[in-house]
Amino acid sequence: MPSANKMTTPVSVDLPVLKGRYAELDGYTVGFESYPEDVDPAPxxxxxxxxxxxxxxxxVVQSGQVTFRWADHEETYGAGDAYHAPPGHLPLISGGTSLVExxxxxxxxxxxxxxxxxxxxxxxxS
Structure with missing residues (x-):
């Protein structure tokens, strides 16, 4: 069975507001992402x-908070929350957020x- 580990998956995105490590697992991508500052990537x-x-x-949000905004509502998740974000959303991420997606x-x-x-x-x- 394929697996990925945050510490051994290479960094593939290294921006001031996002550090991301991604691995492909049988048609799915697992992302280990951390956000040191607030970011609204909507544009x-x-x-x-x-x-x-x-x-x-x-x-799963490991620390911090992420909000998903749809045209008709929004949902916010904090540390320890598991989530499902279907299509049609825009994320809003608080600084200090770390998640596995x-x-x-x-x-x-x-x-x-x-x-x-x-x-x-x-x-x-930024």
């Missing part, structure tokens, strides 16, 4: 349907292609 989702993330995520690899790759293009145009999230 990076421009170009996706409704300018919102279309990838489903399941995760699982996403279908194909959906995450499509989303990340748009985010990376927006980052290239606008610069980093």
């Amino acid at each position: 990076l989702f421009a170009g996706l349907p409704e300018d919102r993330c279309q990838c489903t995520h399941w995760g 699982f996403s279908p690899t194909d959906g995450l790759e499509a989303t990340m292609a748009v985010i990376e293009a927006n980052l290239a145009t606008a610069g980093d999230l």
Whole structure:
């Protein structure tokens, strides 16, 4: 059975507001993410349907807080909470947040292609 460990998975995203380590596990990607400061990455989702993330995520907040905003409501999760974020959300992350998140690899790759293009145009999230 495939597995991943936060300490041995290489860092693949190293921005002032996000450090991310990602490993592919049989069609799903596990992400170990930490956010040292508050971040609202909503502008990076421009170009996706409704300018919102279309990838489903399941995760556990290890520290801090994450809020997922949909067009009609929002849900906030804190340390120790497990969550499911279906498509159509925008994240809002508090500084000091650390989480482990699982996403279908194909959906995450499509989303990340748009985010990376927006980052290239606008610069980093800071």
